[in-house]
Amino acid sequence: MAIGIGQLAYELPQTRCTVDELRRAGLVRSDADVLREFGFESVYIDHDQQHGLRLAACRRVLEAGDVDPDDVEALLVYQGMQSSEVREPEDVLEFFRYPAARLRAELGLATASALGMSQQGCSGLLTSIELAARLLPSSPRRAVLCVAGDSLPPQSTREIMFNAMSDAAAALLVEKDAACNRIVHVMQRVHPYYWDSPMRQDELMASYFPIAQRTILECMDEAGLALSDIRWLVPHNVSRRSWEILARLLAFPEDRIWTKNIPRVGHTISCDHVVNLVDMAAEGALRPGDKLLLFTFGFGASWSCLVLEH
Incomplete structure (x- = not known):
């Protein structure tokens, strides 16, 4: 199914x-x-x-x-x-x-x-x-x-x-039996040490990138995919600077990270991926069979990935 x-x-x-x-x-x-x-x-x-x-x-x-x-x-x-x-x-x-x-x-x-x-x-x-x-x-x-x-x-x-x-x-x-966006794999890595976001703010900022890199690479391994199989990395709309850093760590092309809504909308807590997917479809950026990697970080603290096949 x-x-x-x-x-x-x-x-x-x-x-x-x-x-x-x-x-x-x-x-x-x-x-x-x-x-x-x-x-x-x-x-x-x-x-x-x-x-x-x-x-x-x-x-x-x-x-x-x-x-x-x-x-x-x-x-x-x-x-x-x-x-x-x-x-x-x-x-x-x-x-x-x-x-x-x-x-x-x-x-x-x-x-x-x-x-x-x-x-x-x-x-x-x-x-x-x-x-x-x-x-x-x-x-x-x-x-x-x-x-x-x-x-x-x-x-x-x-x-x-x-x-x-x-x-x-x-x-x-x-x-x-959805016609598009088949769920390929979901993965979440939790780090309870960071549960107190205000107290651990500086540590969170220091750990964000290495844990994000590790989570994404582990997700690819679990899904049986390589990053080169991913047509678009669909982000949560945190700063464009942070995506530039993560792209370098992953050796992933920046022009395949959809950052167009960061200037217009900014970060919406939990709605960013939907905002981006809707606008990507409207712009004709998505093709049947494209593999999409959705990534986000959540206070609490969790680093999460969802792989879709459009």
Whole structure:
């Protein structure tokens, strides 16, 4: 049974700010020129619209895939940051107003399990895809709907470790007998020592590249592939400078790393791969049979890879 990602969609908020505007508003620590040197030009900022963004992305993939709601086995909703939606409610029942349950109700997924997921940092959507691929072989249903989205709190910094951050939501369908994006291999390497991101920040920055290099090479070995078999490395949209360094460590051509969305969108926590894949397809960059390597790092800490065959 071929399991793949049949449909993808993303949503961005309407408000877009340049790095100069962010600097003037005190929403980034670095000078705008420094952020531009790292490849960033603008970010998208949500104004309490995260649920609407997720809902719109889900509706688009269900409609594009012509999927009957009763043919969805599960709805997996990922949020990378700890929720800021409920603070000191008057009624403790407010803590039980689950975003995953709300999405399931509004999408009409009456027979699907709804699961909320978190605490995987930027790796969360790849973990959701892996879980979906494990669920489907034992299910009589056709698909699992995965959705992710995060919005930073108002007036919080838009810069994390020299990366400019956007709010976004993304959805995808993991399907049986998908026409494209067959899942070839998934791999995650965890290093629990780095669980305390603020305390271990400097050590994380020092270890990021050697562990990333090792993880990617181990993934290729496990998948029975060489890096030369990979048509595109689809990145998470951290700084372009970091991808230049990793490309040299891997001896991988920089022009086969899709970095076009780093200036326009920046880093969206867990939605970057969907944003990039959708735009790559729209631009005609993907051909049948292309092997794609998706890589990301997530606080917590995990280094993750997903290999697809388009």
